[in-house]
Structures are given as C-alpha cells and as structure tokens.
Amino acid sequence: MAQIDWRIRRLGQGVFTILAVLTLSFVMIRMMPGNPMGAMVENLRAQGINPVRARELVRIRLATDPTKPIVPAYFEYMVNFFQGELGYSTFYQMPVSQKLAEVMPWTLFVLSWGVFISFFTGMAVGALMAYWEGSKLDVGFTTFAILMGSIPFYVLAILMLIFTSYRWGWFPTGGKVRAGVDPGMNWPFIASMVRHATLPIMSYLVASGIASLGMRGNSIRVLGEDYLRVARLRGLSDVTISSQYVARNAVLPLYTTLLISIGEMFGGSVVLEQVFQYRGLGFTFYQALNQRDYALMMGGFALITIVTVFALLLADLTYGYIDPRARGGKDEAY
Amino acid sequence: MKPTDDSADADATPTDQETAMTDTETAMTDGGTDDPMTDGGTVDSPFEVVSEYEETRMDRYSKYYDAYVRAPFAIIWRDWRARIGFTIVLFYLLMGTVGVAIVDPAQALDGDSFIQPFNANYTIQPWGIPEFSLGFWTYTGIWEFPFGTDRMGRDLFAQIVNSTQSILKMITAGALFAVGTGTIIGAVAGYRGGWTDTVLSSITDVFINLPGFPLVMVLALLLDVTNPYLIGILLSVAAWGGIARAIRSQVLTLRQENFVESARAMGVPRRRIVFKDIVPHLMPYVVINMTNTARRVIFEAAALYYLGILPYEDLNWGVTLNNAQSYGAYYRNEALHWFLAPMFAIIGISIGLILLGQSLDRVFNPRVRARHEKTTVDEEGDLGGESDSGGIMGD
Numbered sequence: 001m002a003q004i005d006w007r008i009r010r011l012g013q014g015v016f017t018i019l020a021v022l023t024l025s026f027v028m029i030r031m032m033p034g035n036p037m038g039a040m041v042e043n044l045r046a047q048g049i050n051p052v053r054a055r056e057l058v059r060i061r062l063a064t065d066p067t068k069p070i071v072p073a074y075f076e077y078m079v080n081f082f083q084g085e086l087g088y089s090t091f092y093q094m095p096v097s098q099k100l101a102e103v104m105p106w107t108l109f110v111l112s113w114g115v116f117i118s119f120f121t122g123m124a125v126g127a128l129m130a131y132w133e134g135s136k137l138d139v140g141f142t143t144f145a146i147l148m149g150s151i152p153f154y155v156l157a158i159l160m161l162i163f164t165s166y167r168w169g170w171f172p173t174g175g176k177v178r179a180g181v182d183p184g185m186n187w188p189f190i191a192s193m194v195r196h197a198t199l200p201i202m203s204y205l206v207a208s209g210i211a212s213l214g215m216r217g218n219s220i221r222v223l224g225e226d227y228l229r230v231a232r233l234r235g236l237s238d239v240t241i242s243s244q245y246v247a248r249n250a251v252l253p254l255y256t257t258l259l260i261s262i263g264e265m266f267g268g269s270v271v272l273e274q275v276f277q278y279r280g281l282g283f284t285f286y287q288a289l290n291q292r293d294y295a296l297m298m299g300g301f302a303l304i305t306i307v308t309v310f311a312l313l314l315a316d317l318t319y320g321y322i323d324p325r326a327r328g329g330k331d332e333a334y
Numbered sequence: 335m336k337p338t339d340d341s342a343d344a345d346a347t348p349t350d351q352e353t354a355m356t357d358t359e360t361a362m363t364d365g366g367t368d369d370p371m372t373d374g375g376t377v378d379s380p381f382e383v384v385s386e387y388e389e390t391r392m393d394r395y396s397k398y399y400d401a402y403v404r405a406p407f408a409i410i411w412r413d414w415r416a417r418i419g420f421t422i423v424l425f426y427l428l429m430g431t432v433g434v435a436i437v438d439p440a441q442a443l444d445g446d447s448f449i450q451p452f453n454a455n456y457t458i459q460p461w462g463i464p465e466f467s468l469g470f471w472t473y474t475g476i477w478e479f480p481f482g483t484d485r486m487g488r489d490l491f492a493q494i495v496n497s498t499q500s501i502l503k504m505i506t507a508g509a510l511f512a513v514g515t516g517t518i519i520g521a522v523a524g525y526r527g528g529w530t531d532t533v534l535s536s537i538t539d540v541f542i543n544l545p546g547f548p549l550v551m552v553l554a555l556l557l558d559v560t561n562p563y564l565i566g567i568l569l570s571v572a573a574w575g576g577i578a579r580a581i582r583s584q585v586l587t588l589r590q591e592n593f594v595e596s597a598r599a600m601g602v603p604r605r606r607i608v609f610k611d612i613v614p615h616l617m618p619y620v621v622i623n624m625t626n627t628a629r630r631v632i633f634e635a636a637a638l639y640y641l642g643i644l645p646y647e648d649l650n651w652g653v654t655l656n657n658a659q660s661y662g663a664y665y666r667n668e669a670l671h672w673f674l675a676p677m678f679a680i681i682g683i684s685i686g687l688i689l690l691g692q693s694l695d696r697v698f699n700p701r702v703r704a705r706h707e708k709t710t711v712d713e714e715g716d717l718g719g720e721s722d723s724g725g726i727m728g729d
Binding site: 013014016017020021028146147149150151152154155158159161162166173213260263264266267268270271274285286289290297298300301304305308309312 | 536539540542543544545546547548549551552555556576629632633636637640641642643655659663664665670673677680681684685688689692
C-alpha cells in the first residue's frame with residue numbers, strides 16, 4: 001500500500017513540476033512587466049492592424065487570448081498546451097509544436113549516444129581504477145578524470161572544433177548533415193549524420209570523467225566488503241570478481257546519476273549545439289531566446305522540462321527494482 | 335542533597351540547564367555526599383560530578399579551532415591534491431584582490447592587435463631593474479602582454495585578472511545561497527518529517543526536476559541583472575535541490591542516533607537540535623558541496639556570457655570567449671590565444687576547486703580515509719581495524 005502511495009505521489013510531483021513551468025511560462029508571457037503579449041498588442045496596434053485581426057494574431061502566436069481575463073485565459077493556455085498548441089514561432093514562421101517536433105530527434109540522437117558512451121567508458125574506467133587503486137593506472141586515470149571534470153563541456157567542444165575540425169579537418173565544422181545529401185535510409189546520409197554528430201557526442205565525454213570518479217569511489221566502498229574476501233578465497237578470477245561482484249554493486253548509485261545527468265545534458269545542449277551550429281532543440285531554444293521568440297522559448301523550455309521530469313521519474317520508479325534495499329518504509333514524524 | 339532536590343532538577347526545563355547544574359553543585363557542597371537515597375545508594379554517582387575547572391570561552395574556542403580547523407587542515411595537507419587545490423584557489427583569490435590593484439583594466443590600444451602570448455619583443459622593466467645577465471640567461475624585463483592582446487589591442491592578461499573579482503563574487507554568492515538553502519530545507523524536512531517533510535520535499539523535488547540551465551537562461555533574459563552577487567544567486571537558483579535531498583536523507587539516519595534522542599528527551603528546542611546537533615555532523619558534506627556548486631556557477635556564468643545572454647559591463651572570461659568567437663578565432667591562427675587565455679582561466683580555477691573538493695571528501699569520508707591512512711599514517715591507530723580488509727583490495 002505504502003508503495004503505491006509513494007509512486008502516485010512521485011508521479012504527482014512530476015506533473016506538478018510541469019504545471020509549475022507552464023504557469024511560469026504563462027505568467028511570463030502575460031503578467032510580467034513589459035510582457036511580450038502587451039508589447040505585441042502595442043506593436044500590432046501601431047502598425048494600424050484592426051483590433052480584431054490583431055487579437056487573432058496574438059492568440060495564434062502566443063497561444064493566449066489577450067482579451068480574456070487572467071483566470072480563464074490561464075486554463076485555456078493549459079488546455080491548449082496539452083493539445084499541442086504552443087503558439088506560433090515568429091522567428092521560424094511555423095507552429096512551435098511543429099518546429100520542436102522537427103528538431104527534437106536530432107538532439108535525442110546526440111544526447112542518447114553521448115550519455116551511453118560516456119557512462120560506459122566512465123564505468124569501465126572507474127571500476128579498473130578502483131580495482132588497481134594506487135597503481136600507475138589509477139593515478140593516471142584519476143588525473144585524466146579530474147582534468148575532464150574541470151573542463152566545461154563547451155570549452156572542450158570549442159577546443160575540439162578548433163583543432164580537429166578547423167585545423168586538421170577530420171570533422172565537419174558545423175551543421176547536422178552535409179548539404180545536398182538525400183535524407184533517408186541511405187549510406188551517404190547516415191555517414192554524414194554520424195560524422196556531424198561525432199564531435200557533439202565526444203563533448204559529452206567530460207561526463208565520463210565524473211562518472212568514472214563516482215564509479216571509482218563506489219567500487220572502493222564495495223571492495224571493502226567481506227563477501228569479496230570470500231570470493232577471493234574461493235579462487236575466483238579477477239575478471240569474475242570485478243564484473244560480477246564489484247561492478248554490479250558499484251553501478252547502483254550511478255544509475256540515478258545517469259538519469260539525472262540526462263536532464264543536465266539537455267540543458268547543456270543549448271550551449272553545445274550553439275558551438276557546433278547543430279540545429280537541434282538546444283540551438284532552437286537559444287535562437288528563441290536571442291530573437292525574443294517567446295512562444296518558441298517557453299515551448300522549448302517546457303519540452304526540456306518534460307523530458308527531464310520523465311527521466312527522473314523513471315530513475316526513481318525503477319530504482320527500487322534495481323536495488324531492493326532502496327525500498328524503505330516511511331519514517332515517523334517528530 | 336535530598337531526593338526531592340533530585341526530582342526538582344530533573345523537572346527543570348532544558349534552558350535552565352546551567353542554573354540547574356550550579357544548584358546541584360551548591361547542594362552537593364552544602365549537604366555533603368553521605369545522605370542516603372531512598373534506594374539505599376548515595377548521591378555520589380558519576381553523573382553528578384561536575385568538573386572542578388570551568389571551561390573558559392578561550393578554551394572552547396581553542397578546542398573548536400583544533401577540531402574544526404587545525405586537525406582537518408593537517409589531514410588535508412598530507413594529500414597532494416589538497417596542496418595543489420588550495421594553492422590554486424588561493425592564487426585566484428589573490429588575483430581577485432591584490433591582482434586587481436596591481437593590474438590596470440584592459441583598454442583598447444594597450445598595444446598592437448594580436449600580439450602573440452609570451453612575446454619577447456614587448457617587455458617592460460618593472461621598478462626600473464635594468465637588464466642584466468646571469469651566465470647563459472639574460473634578463474631583459476618581463477612580458478608586457480603575457481597572454482598577448484586581442485583584436486583591439488586589449489591586454490588579455492589584464493582582462494583575465496580583472497574579471498576574477500566579479501567571478502569570485504558570483505561563486506561566493508552562488509555557493510552560499512545554494513548550500514545554505516539546501517542545508518536548511520533538507521535538515522528541517524529530514525528532522526521534522528510528517529507534513530513539513532512532505533511540503534518541503536515536494537518543493538525540493540520540483541527544483542530537482544527543473545532543468546537548471548535553461549531555467550537560468552530564461553530568468554537571466556527576463557530579469558536583466560548585472561550585480562555579480564545576484565547573478566551568482568540566479569545561477570544557483572536550481573542548484574540547491576540536490577543538496578537538500580541529500581542532506582534530508584542523511585538527517586533521516588542521524589535523527590535516530592542516541593545523541594539526538596537524548597537531546598529530544600531533554601526537551602532541547604527543535605531548532606537547537608537541528609542546527610546545533612545535527613547540522614555540524616553534515617558539515618563535511620556541506621563543504622564538499624560548496625566546491626561543487628562553485629564550479630557549477632563558474633561553468634554556467636561563463637557559458638551564459640559566452641552565449642551573450644547575460645548583460646555585461648566589463649569584460650570577463652565568458653565575454654572574452656564570446657568576443658573571440660564572433661571574431662572567428664576558430665580558424666584564424668593569429669587569434670587562437672584569444673580563445674585559449676580565458677579557457678585556461680576557467681579550467682584552472684575549476685581544477686583547483688575539484689582537487690579541493692576531492693581532498694575534502696578524503697578527509698571526511700572515513701572509509702576512504704582509512705584506506706589511505708594505512709599507507710601514510712601512524713598516529714591514528716584506531717583505524718587499524720579497517721585496514722585489515724586492505725588485503726583483498728588488489729594492492
């Protein structure tokens with residue numbers, strides 16, 4: 001019973017977060033001093049567009065009706081959002097939802113590979129470091145990981161762009177695919193896509209440094225356990241011990257880190273895609289900010305929030321299955 | 335002392351603790367110690383013995399100094415990471431205070447444009463020290479533009495030194511805000527439980543769920559702040575959630591401890607328990623988080639300036655990156671150092687903070703410490719038991 005309650009509460013928190021962001025977005029568009037809706041109404045009036053037409057334009061662009069009082073307008077805004085009506089992007093001249101749907105897959109593509117590769121590298125390296133703690137390998141990789149953790153991912157991205165793309169010409173200098181390639185399931189397109197995505201994906205490798213240090217710490221903790229001594233006494237090989245005994249237990253806390261970092265990486269994609277001119281969700285969000293395209297900006301923000309909330313929800317809901325010890329009871333109140 | 339006195343003492347409210355103690359003391363000296371109690375024992379119990387020396391304020395401070403400053407510092411100092419980390423952070427602190435006083439802000443036309451870094455053709459002789467020769471090495475002065483100049487001939491070294499102060503302000507404000515808020519909310523939620531916990535945890539979870547960086551971007555665009563302290567707070571506005579959650583879960587275990595239970599039984603006010611008994615135990619974690627938040631603030635601040643989202647008045651590391659990018663320093667060889675100089679500034683302080691954080695973790699994490707003590711140390715013999723398990727750890 002308590003379990004079901006907890007899950008429903010957790011789900012409720014997720015929904016609440018999304019609603020909070022939407023409310024923020026509504027407040028921002030309508031009620032902040034110098035809000036975009038007022039500015040747009042003024043602007044259209046100044047252009048001499050007749051009020052009915054102007055009202056209609058604002059309604060389409062910002063997904064809120066300027067003549068309605070706050071409360072009904074708020075509910076209308078919410079309902080519109082969940083029906084996929086996020087307004088009209090003035091900068092891209094297309095509905096926000098359409099624009100977001102168009103760029104989202106590209107970001108997901110880069111992000112999922114970035115997360116996947118960096119975490120697997122990090123875990124493998126971290127486990128090795130812990131196993132040979134104090135050795136040259138450990139010291140070397142720890143130094144490397146600290147260095148990776150100290151470099152902001154966008155700085156690494158700029159450095160890679162400067163050298164591997166502009167100086168040495170290994171990778172394209174920006175964009176998603178080479179111009180003039182037919183989109184679809186053909187080899188040139190996929191090859192070009194992968195080549196363009198390589199650098200953005202590599203930039204996420206800074207996360208591997210942090211993951212490896214986390215893994216190293218966890219593994220060292222696990223390595224102190226008695227059952228490992230028993231395993232060693234039974235004559236099990238190093239490989240078996242490290243993969244079956246150490247890794248499994250040490251990975252557990254990292255699982256949450258992984259899903260949490262998805263949210264952070266989404267945030268990071270704003271900078272990264274700007275560096276690589278990779279026209280994904282982050283790039284679009286940045287354009288919206290820069291062009292004061294409020295509907296697109298808040299739509300993008302809401303989308304990033306939803307994905308983050310979903311990732312975290314998944315982390316919390318599944319963690320109990322992965323680590324049964326985490327299923328705790330409720331504590332009494334003092 | 336009569337048994338009735340005893341019960342009166344027990345009833346005394348905890349705020350009267352000290353007075354109660356002195357009462358006991360006088361009672362003991364007055365009444366002697368031979369009065370039998372109802373159960374036949376004497377009042378000569380060890381619980382009633384009060385130290386003959388009173389702890390002075392100085393004693394207490396020196397004890398605190400020893401426990402919270404000297405001892406941890408001594409442990410940290412044994413670690414090479416800590417030494418490097420401390421030195422780096424100290425260096426940046428000096429750069430933000432003394433450096434600003436020495437190095438004038440960068441001006442256009444300080445020198446020619448794109449003077450390369452460490453260029454020996456541009457030197458100055460500070461304090462009028464003339465050229466001299468030491469065997470194979472000749473002193474001709476120090477570089478006038480150690481990191482070179484940008485397109486407008488502005489000294490990059492001066493740009494970097496002079497932006498340190500505002501960056502340090504951001505870091506301080508951001509780290510204090512995030513860690514302070516996180517600790518208070520986490521500790522209160524964890525200790526009180528019940529409805530307070532539900533409400534505070536829900537707020538915390540909303541903040542954890544929020545994508546921090548995009549939120550900061552939207553807010554930065556709306557609020558138009560230029561004060562470095564406010565920017566620091568703005569940048570860490572979503573950073574306290576994780577800290578609060580971690581603190582809460584630690585408090586949940588701590589509040590089951592005996593000393594907390596005793597305090598509660600004695601009727602110590604809740605606020606006192608939380609902030610005097612529980613939070614000091616979390617200090618290590620809090621301090622470590624401080625360095626992490628500081629790094630986060632630097633990364634985000636530089637990123638926002640680099641993207642040109644935060645308004646700026648003076649040049650700083652991020653703005654310099656932005657300027658370099660808009661000039662096209664990506665592909666222009668002569669401008670490469672324009673990009674690299676601020677990058678090294680960011681990476682440098684970040685390495686300092688990360689090393690510091692790691693070594694603090696080493697100090698405060700008994701398990702990690704135990705493993706390292708055994709190779710280096712002798713004086714902490716109580717950790718010997720732990721080191722037994724070292725045999726199977728592959729060393």
